[in-house]
Amino acid sequence: MHIGNYIALAHHSEQELTKAFRQVAEHHKDEPDIEQICQLLATWSEKHVNELKTFIERYSEENSNEPERLTQSLFEEPRSGGGALLRDLHDLWLMANEAELCWIVLSQAAQGLHDKKLEAACARFRDDTKRQLAFLLTRIKVAAPQTLIAAD
Amino acid sequence: MEQTRDSIKDIWGERTPYEGHWPVRVDELTEEAPDRWVQSACVLCSNGCGMDIGVKDGRIVGVRGRAVDAVNHGRLGPKGLQGWMANNSPDRLTRPLIRRNGKLEEASWDEAMDLIVRRSNDIISKKTSLGIGFYTSGQLFLEEYYTLAVLGKAGLGTPHMDGNTRLCTDTAAAALKVSFGSDGQPGSYTDLDTTEAILHVGHNIASQQTVLWTRILDRLAGENPPKLVVIDPRETFTAMKATVHLVPRVGTNVPIMNGLLNLIIQAGHINPDYIDAHTVGFEELKQLVSQWSPERVEAISGVPATKLREAARILGTAKTLVSTILQGVYQSMQATAAAVQVNNLHLIRGLIGHTGSGIYQMNGQPTAQNTRECGADGDLPGFRNWGNPEHIEQLARLWNVDSNIIPHWSPPTHAMQIWRYAEKGSINLLWISGTNPAVSLPQLERVRSILQQENLFVVVQDAFMTETAQYADVVLPAAIWGEKTGTFTNVDRTVHISHKAVDPPGEAKPDFEIFLDYARRMDFRDKDGAPLIKWKTPEECFEAWKECTRGRPCDYTGMSYAKLSEGSGIQWPCNEQYPDGKPHLYEDGVFNTSIDYCETYGHDLVTGAAATKEEYKAKDPKGKAFLKGADYEPPHEEPDEEFPLWLTTGRLVYHFHTRTKTGRSRQLNEAAPDAFVQVSDEDAARYGLKTGDLVEVASRRGKVVEPVLVGDIEPGLVFIPFHYGYWDDPGRKRAANELTLTEWDAVSKQPHYKYAAVRIRKI
Numbered sequence: 001m002h003i004g005n006y007i008a009l010a011h012h013s014e015q016e017l018t019k020a021f022r023q024v025a026e027h028h029k030d031e032p033d034i035e036q037i038c039q040l041l042a043t044w045s046e047k048h049v050n051e052l053k054t055f056i057e058r059y060s061e062e063n064s065n066e067p068e069r070l071t072q073s074l075f076e077e078p079r080s081g082g083g084a085l086l087r088d089l090h091d092l093w094l095m096a097n098e099a100e101l102c103w104i105v106l107s108q109a110a111q112g113l114h115d116k117k118l119e120a121a122c123a124r125f126r127d128d129t130k131r132q133l134a135f136l137l138t139r140i141k142v143a144a145p146q147t148l149i150a151a152d
Numbered sequence: 153m154e155q156t157r158d159s160i161k162d163i164w165g166e167r168t169p170y171e172g173h174w175p176v177r178v179d180e181l182t183e184e185a186p187d188r189w190v191q192s193a194c195v196l197c198s199n200g201c202g203m204d205i206g207v208k209d210g211r212i213v214g215v216r217g218r219a220v221d222a223v224n225h226g227r228l229g230p231k232g233l234q235g236w237m238a239n240n241s242p243d244r245l246t247r248p249l250i251r252r253n254g255k256l257e258e259a260s261w262d263e264a265m266d267l268i269v270r271r272s273n274d275i276i277s278k279k280t281s282l283g284i285g286f287y288t289s290g291q292l293f294l295e296e297y298y299t300l301a302v303l304g305k306a307g308l309g310t311p312h313m314d315g316n317t318r319l320c321t322d323t324a325a326a327a328l329k330v331s332f333g334s335d336g337q338p339g340s341y342t343d344l345d346t347t348e349a350i351l352h353v354g355h356n357i358a359s360q361q362t363v364l365w366t367r368i369l370d371r372l373a374g375e376n377p378p379k380l381v382v383i384d385p386r387e388t389f390t391a392m393k394a395t396v397h398l399v400p401r402v403g404t405n406v407p408i409m410n411g412l413l414n415l416i417i418q419a420g421h422i423n424p425d426y427i428d429a430h431t432v433g434f435e436e437l438k439q440l441v442s443q444w445s446p447e448r449v450e451a452i453s454g455v456p457a458t459k460l461r462e463a464a465r466i467l468g469t470a471k472t473l474v475s476t477i478l479q480g481v482y483q484s485m486q487a488t489a490a491a492v493q494v495n496n497l498h499l500i501r502g503l504i505g506h507t508g509s510g511i512y513q514m515n516g517q518p519t520a521q522n523t524r525e526c527g528a529d530g531d532l533p534g535f536r537n538w539g540n541p542e543h544i545e546q547l548a549r550l551w552n553v554d555s556n557i558i559p560h561w562s563p564p565t566h567a568m569q570i571w572r573y574a575e576k577g578s579i580n581l582l583w584i585s586g587t588n589p590a591v592s593l594p595q596l597e598r599v600r601s602i603l604q605q606e607n608l609f610v611v612v613q614d615a616f617m618t619e620t621a622q623y624a625d626v627v628l629p630a631a632i633w634g635e636k637t638g639t640f641t642n643v644d645r646t647v648h649i650s651h652k653a654v655d656p657p658g659e660a661k662p663d664f665e666i667f668l669d670y671a672r673r674m675d676f677r678d679k680d681g682a683p684l685i686k687w688k689t690p691e692e693c694f695e696a697w698k699e700c701t702r703g704r705p706c707d708y709t710g711m712s713y714a715k716l717s718e719g720s721g722i723q724w725p726c727n728e729q730y731p732d733g734k735p736h737l738y739e740d741g742v743f744n745t746s747i748d749y750c751e752t753y754g755h756d757l758v759t760g761a762a763a764t765k766e767e768y769k770a771k772d773p774k775g776k777a778f779l780k781g782a783d784y785e786p787p788h789e790e791p792d793e794e795f796p797l798w799l800t801t802g803r804l805v806y807h808f809h810t811r812t813k814t815g816r817s818r819q820l821n822e823a824a825p826d827a828f829v830q831v832s833d834e835d836a837a838r839y840g841l842k843t844g845d846l847v848e849v850a851s852r853r854g855k856v857v858e859p860v861l862v863g864d865i866e867p868g869l870v871f872i873p874f875h876y877g878y879w880d881d882p883g884r885k886r887a888a889n890e891l892t893l894t895e896w897d898a899v900s901k902q903p904h905y906k907y908a909a910v911r912i913r914k915i
């Protein structure tokens with residue numbers, strides 16, 4: 001069974017997402033909505049990390065040998081300069097999509113295994129992730145024209 | 153001076169007790185006997201009392217209430233009776249000013265407007281109209297907002313237009329949209345004449361809308377007085393009359409409202425048939441509020457469980473209920489979520505759309521409703537939905553322009569974001585009309601530094617040399633109420649006409665004419681090459697506006713200047729079906745939520761994320777109202793060792809906004825000449841303070857020095873009125889907004905003025 005592998009991937013994605021939301025919040029303090037909402041959204045991902053623990057125990061987390069693809073190439077550190085906020089939100093959005101896909105994949109497996117608890121957890125987590133994505137997308141849409149056309 | 157009563161000492165006047173029909177009492181104040189009276193209405197709060205302006209020898213000499221007006225039945229409050237004196241103030245602006253070598257110097261209109269046009273074109277050539285922003289008011293007339301909206305949205309095509317209404321009323325609009333699908337107050341003031349119960353949440357109505365409060369006082373003095381529930385952290389004039397006064401900790405409106413709804417649902421005081429037939433989301437709401445037992449509410453809000461139960465009993469059993477909500481909710485944590493809970497209370501009890509029951513998501517400023525309707529804030533004209541392509545097409549057809557020019561690719565930019573873009577240098581021209589952000593925005597040190605930025609060209613259009621105008625590159629002298637004709641709409645949807653009574657001083661011009669002049673000089677054209685803006689007079693503009701509202705909730709098509717001048721106020725919608733206007737919306741329980749009609753596809757109440765049309769389609773309520781809730785989020789800044797006290801800000805009965813007008817009426821000014829900081833008896837003892845001592849109040853963002861006023865406030869909380877700035881007293885830092893936070897509600901984007909952590913020190 002490879003489900004443990006995927007739980008590890010989900011666990012890792014959410015850990016990275018928690019960290020990234022906090023970094024962006026900290027780095028873009030001058031944008032009050034970004035600071036406050038990213039702090040809040042970090043707590044949602046953090047909650048997922050904690051709640052995954054029981055499933056990790058059940059399916060014994062296997063550490064995948066895959067390189068840390070997304071975080072490594074996309075988001076090492078928040079950026080500075082004119083387009084920084086837009087690019088940071090862009091990367092957060094990609095990372096959150098990775099998390100959402102993990103919930104979809106795990107939910108499929110949970111149904112196959114008749115693991116109602118995991119299935120329910122995946123549904124809840126996915127709802128949260130979707131709300132994170134919706135916030136990021138709204139904010140990206142707002143920032144895009146101003147950043148690309150009018151910023152210095 | 154002749155006056156029917158001294159409204160400074162006797163704010164609300166003599167009682168005329170009643171139930172059913174509110175008796176007439178005409179309030180009047182004149183300096184000399186007028187030659188003639190000119191029909192108008194008051195523009196010093198959102199109540200919109202009908203009044204006549206007394207004129208003698210081309211000068212305003214007084215006012216009197218209009219006995220026939222349904223809003224006030226002749227009454228006027230202290231601001232209405234005395235605020236007009238500002239029109240005659242000797243320090244009115246009478247010539248345009250241009251900054252040359254760092255100093256503002258007199259110039260001609262041609263010079264001033266040419267300079268603005270040159271700057272505009274220069275910016276547009278470099279970065280499109282995204283480099284231009286407008287920050288307007290809640291005090292202009294409908295015709296002015298609509299002209300501004302059309303030139304901004306179809307001429308320039310900038311999404312950066314908002315009003316200071318963002319600071320006072322955008323949560324009202326947001327909460328109405330969340331529940332009912334569009335803006336628009338469901339009830340009528342006449343509901344107060346018969347209602348069994350009244351709920352005021354964060355609304356010091358006694359100081360804010362003194363005449364509306366007079367109506368309530370008269371009910372309280374009559375047969376079958378209504379029960380009054382007040383939720384407010386301060387012992388206000390309003391709270392003193394309450395049957396039950398709940399005193400919440402700062403930022404805990406959501407727990408209290410959740411707790412009240414929970415008790416009402418538990419007790420079975422709901423209307424299941426109404427819920428079934430006319431709402432969606434009840435089970436989720438019930439589940440959410442079920443976690444809020446009175447004990448848990450008490451632990452978080454400090455409101456005793458027994459008091460909460462008492463309030464829930466009144467709100468759950470009254471057969472009719474009028475609720476009003478204002479800044480204590482709108483300018484605090486979870487503003488929209490808390491305001492929506494009041495809508496929910498009415499929906500689950502079925503108390504909406506009939507005589508005696510109404511909800512007032514109150515407006516702060518007099519003409520804020522029009523800023524919203526006309527699209528001079530972050531909305532589209534006629535309550536249209538920026539996410540709905542068909543609504544954009546309607547506007548494009550109406551204005552005969554290509555729909556691409558109308559900015560609708562994302563939500564219109566809210567005020568705080570406009571200022572942020574200016575700070576970051578991506579907006580380079582900011583046009584401020586009829587408002588005073590250098591006193592009214594949060595964190596004033598920051599606002600002043602933005603206004604002084606080299607890369608920002610600031611245009612200020614005002615009647616006086618305000619704190620903001622002092623930083624302008626161009627100052628345009630504006631005519632005000634009494635000096636121009638136009639219409640405006642109060643909080644119960646009553647539209648009044650205000651006729652020109654006197655000429656403006658010097659070369660001052662109505663905002664309407666200034667905007668038209670700009671549109672002409674910018675040569676905005678429609679698709680066929682004709683001038684974009686086709687009207688020349690306010691009346692022609694009103695006729696164009698009527699077409700814009702046809703078929704929308706705020707339908708004006710049945711009104712005209714003649715009809716408005718014959719009577720004394722007409723409520724929208726007014727059309728063929730309702731030629732005399734309509735007192736209640738949603739009588740049939742059909743709300744404005746269907747997918748083709750709604751003003752918004754909704755938001756996440758916690759994050760503010762906008763829902764898409766596809767998402768809305770999946771749950772299209774087809775005319776049912778939404779019951780939505782949210783769980784509690786603590787405030788973002790809380791008292792700590794360094795800053796151990798809560799600060800809250802608010803208004804005084806004698807002043808409006810930043811005192812630009814009321815500070816220039818001798819009586820109003822003398823009644824409340826200066827700011828102060830109110831502290832509790834306990835805190836006064838702790839810090840060794842007595843009334844009159846001077847203290848320094850500091851937050852993480854700034855400092856002020858204020859005289860102390862002891863009493864009538866909870867320990868741990870201090871209060872500073874927000875009206876006071878520097879034009880008449882530059883000597884000491886005293887504006888409350890030196891201390892406030894730059895942050896805002898996720899949905900309505902209204903800033904949080906109601907809390908900040910501060911410390912005080914005797915000096």
Ligand code: SF4
Pocket residue numbers: 194195196197198199200201224227228229230231232233360361362363364
């Ligand atoms: S209640 Fe408002 S509208 Fe009426 S007189 Fe007073 S300030 Fe003017």
